[in-house]
Amino acid sequence: MDVGIALSERIRSSGEEVAFDLPGAAEQVLRTDKYDTIYYHLRKPDGSALAGDPGLPPVPKGLVPEDGVIAYDGVYRGQPIRAIALLVPCGGQICTVQVAETTNKRRKLARNIVLSSLVPELLITLATLALVWFGVKRGLAPLEDLSNEIRARSARDLRPIDPGHAPEEAAPLVGALNQLFGQVAEASSNQQRFLANAAHQLRTPLAGLQAHTEIALAQSETSLAQGMPEDIRAQLEQMHRATIRTARLANQLLALARSEPGGYRADAFAPINLRAVVEEVADEWVHRALAKEIDLGFELAAVQIQGDAVLLREALGNLIHNALEYSSPSGRVTVRTGMRNDHPFLEVEDDGPGIPPAEREQVLERFYRVNGTAGTGSGLGLSIVREIAAAHRAQIDIGSGEGARGCKVGLTFPHG
Amino acid sequence: MITRVRILIVEDDAALASGIARILEGEGHAVDVMAKGEQAVLGARQERFDMMILDVGLPGIDGFEVLRRLRAAGDRTPVLVLTARDALDDRIHGLDLGADDYMAKPFAMPELAARVRALVRRSQAQTGPKIVHGPLVLDTLARRAQLVGAPLDLAAREWAVLEVLLARVEKIVSKEAIIQAVANWGEELTPNAIEVYVSRLRAKLEPAGVKIRTVRGFGYMLEEYREKKAGQ
Structure with missing residues (x-):
């Protein structure tokens, strides 16, 4: 523009004659630029060239001058150029002064402008994104923790959630959840109380029945000698066996109800030494084993788990009961506790007939009894063990004993 | 040998109480039966028993309370607690209160008789050299x-x-x-x-x-x- 004005000032006109006079040194100065090449062209009113570079592209038609200037883009000598055209009065007519420069500087400038504005903007955007991501993540982390905590719970775990762990916004949710947990826990403890009462109501008369059948049986020994018919004695024995079975069935049904979700409280779980659980009930089982002349032995290592002692005793009792029931007289039953492959375990092994591999899944079902067995079982024992294993997140495995004989049932607990 | 001993049975279920009584009488013991906790506390205060079989689930004051009152009064009579609940808590609670042994119902009579003999023997062993x-x-x-x-x-x-x-x-x-x-x-x-x-x-x-x-x-x-x- 400046170049254009400077050039237009050098146009001399006298009448029809238009002349241009630019000293060589001045032209040099005008054309000098660090980055770009500058071109100019002066046209007389009739369009003929007066001076400069005649090859500059003419002003495109249809462009309207603004303040006497037309700006346009074009190509000259194979390079993009930015050009202006000044309409200058000369000799009562209009001359055109075209000045063009290559766009190196412009592009560089434009690039600089773009770079200098885009890069910080990009950085700001990235920083904002990172901040938002971090903020959202951080903001949602407590919610995530809360979800994980709830997801990780077993159906038996009804402890209230610690509101201190939850974000403030989630407080009403946590409150509502805790209220629900409370109601479920309350319902579950009501059921517990009901079970305790039912147990009392059932067991006491059963104990009485058992006492009297045992007395009658003991007396029948002398009565037999005094001429009591043999079949009465046989009936007494039947009654006695039925009583024992009924008592055991009542115990098992209660145990099953207790070991189901809702039957007990997970917060009753405490650190327990498996070895101590076995030692506590060992007396009782040793006596029963002695009565059958079975060698009941122990291989116990102390090992700690989180558990419910009552349920574990029940599971152990069922396993030992089965082992004693199905072992032949003078058989061998072994109870083991300890660590195996980093996991606490409890297992009972016998040398009885064992459980065929095809039936090992089914025996865990309620009321299932192995084909052709002579025992008086209800088919509940192992399903109780399974429930109790589930309550402790323990894995239950049924296999053969030593030398592929007998039966081995084991519970493997999660890390202690 | 074990001499004839006096045993107090505190059990509200008449059938069970009479069953236990007959078994223990068969073993040669002298047996009294009471059905209520209050009665048992009074009875133990008035007469000396060699041991007591005490049910937890009694009407009125329960077996634990009877045991607590006996021990609080300095009565060291050996006590075998019977309970229809098998919760470990019951057992620990009973032993904490000073019970000497514990049995869950239902139980086999020979086992009860053996426990009674063991308790009597223990109490007699403590009294003599x-x-x-x-x-x-x-x-x-x-x-x-x-x-x-x-x-x-x-x-x-x-x-x-x-x-x-x-x-x-x-x-x-x-x-x-x-x-x-x-x-x-x-x-x-x-x-x-x-x-x-x-x-x-x-x-x-x-x-x-x-x-x-x-x-x-x-x-x-x-x-x-x-x-x-x-x-x-």
Whole structure:
């Protein structure tokens, strides 16, 4: 523009004659630029060239001058150029002064402008994104923790959630959840109380029945000698066996109800030494084993788990009961506790007939009894063990004993 | 031998109470039956019983409360608690309150009878210097032992092991427990050593019918002495 004005000032006109006079040194100065090449062209009113570079592209038609200037883009000598055209009065007519420069500087400038504005903007955007991501993540982390905590719970775990762990916004949710947990826990403890009462109501008369059948049986020994018919004695024995079975069935049904979700409280779980659980009930089982002349032995290592002692005793009792029931007289039953492959375990092994591999899944079902067995079982024992294993997140495995004989049932607990 | 003892049964279920009473009478004991807790507290205050069988689930004050009141009054009568609940809490609670043994209903009568004998024996052993187990008599004051009336020679360690087993007839005593009871301060005793003492004891006692059972991997149990029936 400046170049254009400077050039237009050098146009001399006298009448029809238009002349241009630019000293060589001045032209040099005008054309000098660090980055770009500058071109100019002066046209007389009739369009003929007066001076400069005649090859500059003419002003495109249809462009309207603004303040006497037309700006346009074009190509000259194979390079993009930015050009202006000044309409200058000369000799009562209009001359055109075209000045063009290559766009190196412009592009560089434009690039600089773009770079200098885009890069910080990009950085700001990235920083904002990172901040938002971090903020959202951080903001949602407590919610995530809360979800994980709830997801990780077993159906038996009804402890209230610690509101201190939850974000403030989630407080009403946590409150509502805790209220629900409370109601479920309350319902579950009501059921517990009901079970305790039912147990009392059932067991006491059963104990009485058992006492009297045992007395009658003991007396029948002398009565037999005094001429009591043999079949009465046989009936007494039947009654006695039925009583024992009924008592055991009542115990098992209660145990099953207790070991189901809702039957007990997970917060009753405490650190327990498996070895101590076995030692506590060992007396009782040793006596029963002695009565059958079975060698009941122990291989116990102390090992700690989180558990419910009552349920574990029940599971152990069922396993030992089965082992004693199905072992032949003078058989061998072994109870083991300890660590195996980093996991606490409890297992009972016998040398009885064992459980065929095809039936090992089914025996865990309620009321299932192995084909052709002579025992008086209800088919509940192992399903109780399974429930109790589930309550402790323990894995239950049924296999053969030593030398592929007998039966081995084991519970493997999660890390202690 | 066990002398005739007086036993109080506190049980509100009439059938069960009469059943237990008949069994214990059959064993030669004198038995009283009460159905209420308050009655039992009064009864125990007025008369001396050698032991008490106490049900937890009584109408009115429950068995635990009866036990608490007895012990608070300084009554040391051995108590066997019966409960229809089998929660461990019940058992621990009962033992904390001073119960001497615990049985969950329903139970086999021979087992009840054996527990009663053990409790009576324990309470009598505490009152005298003599421990009697069938044909075996240990005079703890004179430190003299007799078997079927004849003097029995026991080494100090054998005596100590036998005493531990006699204190817990019909109960398994772990090897560790025996070592703890027998070893002198600062002395190391191996389970193998205990095995040696037990086998020596067996050699001396078994001919007279006193049996020590091995519970594989656990320990030993002195069996209740059963007199051979007449004619055998």
